[in-house]
Amino acid sequence: MAGLKGEQQVQVLRRQGAGLEPAEDQVxxxxxxxxxxNGLSHVVMMATPDNLEDFALGFSLSEGIIERPQQVYGMDVVQHPLGLEVQIELATERFESLKHRRRNLAGRTGCGLCGAESLAQAIGTPQKVVPAPMPSAKAIEHALTQLRLHQPLxxxxxxxxxxxxxxARGDVLLVREDVGRHNALDKLIGAIADAESALQQVDVFVLITSRASFEMVHKCAAANLGALVAVSAPTALAIEQANKAGMQLVGFARPGRHVIYTETDPHPLKNKENSHVA
Incomplete structure (x- = not known):
C-alpha cells in the first residue's frame, strides 16, 4: 500500500552513457x-493520497452534491489494503438529492465523465460566475514563474x-497537486472553500498545469471562480462553456505569450495590454 504523503522512494537502474547503475528515485x-x-459509496477515483479532505470537499462542491461547505458535517479517511475511503457525513437533504441523481463512477486518472447517464447530464449548463477581470499579462507571467516554487511534489x-x-498581481495564494488534473482542481476548490474568506474574492484567477477541458471550466464555475488560465490548450467545448458561464479563459500560458479565448472582459480598457499577447 502506498504511503500517505503523496510520494515514495523506489530503487531503479539509471543509464549513464553505456552503463547502468543502481539509484533511488522519487515517484x-x-x-x-x-x-x-452517509455509508453509500459514490465514486472511486485514482488520486494522490494527500489533502484528501480538500479533495472530498472540492469534489462535493464542483459536482453539485453540496451547495455550501456547511452541508458536510464531518469526514474520516480510512485506509484499506486496496486503497482509501473518505467517509463523508452529509446533510440529509443533500444525501436524498444525491441518491436521486447518483452516478456510478469508476474514474481513471484524468477521467471526468465515466458513468454519466445521458448526454444532457454529461455536458450540462455551467453555473454563471460573478464577472472577473481578465488577468493581466504581467500577472500571468508572475504566476507562471512562482508556480514551480509552490509545487514540491x-x-x-x-x-x-x-x-x-x-x-490580481499573480502572487500564488494556494496550490494543490495530484496525479489527476481534475483532482488537483477539486483539491484547490475544497481548500479555498475551507479557507478564510480573503481567498474567496472576485479579483483572482486559477492557474492549471494542464489543458482546459470543459470539466475544468464547469468546476471553476461551480466554485464561482471567474478566470481560468491553463498552460496548455482549451477544447472548443471548454471555450463555449466558458462563454456561457461568463468566465475568462486563457490558454497556452507561457513566458512571454498566452492566448485569450473568451469574449467576456468587464475591464477592456484596463486590460488592453492583453489584446496583443498571443
Missing part, C-alpha cells in the same frame, strides 16, 4: 480513493498536475 503515489456519503517526482489560486 508519485497513485491510489484508489473512494468517496463514501512535481519538482520531486515530475508526475503530478498543479492547480493554483492567484491574486
Amino acid at each position: 508519485a503515489d497513485e491510489v484508489a480513493v473512494a468517496l463514501v456519503y 512535481q519538482v520531486s517526482t515530475g508526475a503530478v498536475h498543479g492547480a493554483a489560486l492567484c491574486d
Whole structure:
C-alpha cells in the first residue's frame, strides 16, 4: 500500500552513457480513493493520497452534491489494503438529492465523465460566475514563474498536475497537486472553500498545469471562480462553456505569450495590454 504523503522512494537502474547503475528515485503515489456519503459509496477515483479532505470537499462542491461547505458535517479517511475511503457525513437533504441523481463512477486518472447517464447530464449548463477581470499579462507571467516554487511534489517526482489560486498581481495564494488534473482542481476548490474568506474574492484567477477541458471550466464555475488560465490548450467545448458561464479563459500560458479565448472582459480598457499577447 502506498504511503500517505503523496510520494515514495523506489530503487531503479539509471543509464549513464553505456552503463547502468543502481539509484533511488522519487515517484508519485497513485491510489484508489473512494468517496463514501452517509455509508453509500459514490465514486472511486485514482488520486494522490494527500489533502484528501480538500479533495472530498472540492469534489462535493464542483459536482453539485453540496451547495455550501456547511452541508458536510464531518469526514474520516480510512485506509484499506486496496486503497482509501473518505467517509463523508452529509446533510440529509443533500444525501436524498444525491441518491436521486447518483452516478456510478469508476474514474481513471484524468477521467471526468465515466458513468454519466445521458448526454444532457454529461455536458450540462455551467453555473454563471460573478464577472472577473481578465488577468493581466504581467500577472500571468508572475504566476507562471512562482508556480514551480509552490509545487514540491512535481519538482520531486515530475508526475503530478498543479492547480493554483492567484491574486490580481499573480502572487500564488494556494496550490494543490495530484496525479489527476481534475483532482488537483477539486483539491484547490475544497481548500479555498475551507479557507478564510480573503481567498474567496472576485479579483483572482486559477492557474492549471494542464489543458482546459470543459470539466475544468464547469468546476471553476461551480466554485464561482471567474478566470481560468491553463498552460496548455482549451477544447472548443471548454471555450463555449466558458462563454456561457461568463468566465475568462486563457490558454497556452507561457513566458512571454498566452492566448485569450473568451469574449467576456468587464475591464477592456484596463486590460488592453492583453489584446496583443498571443
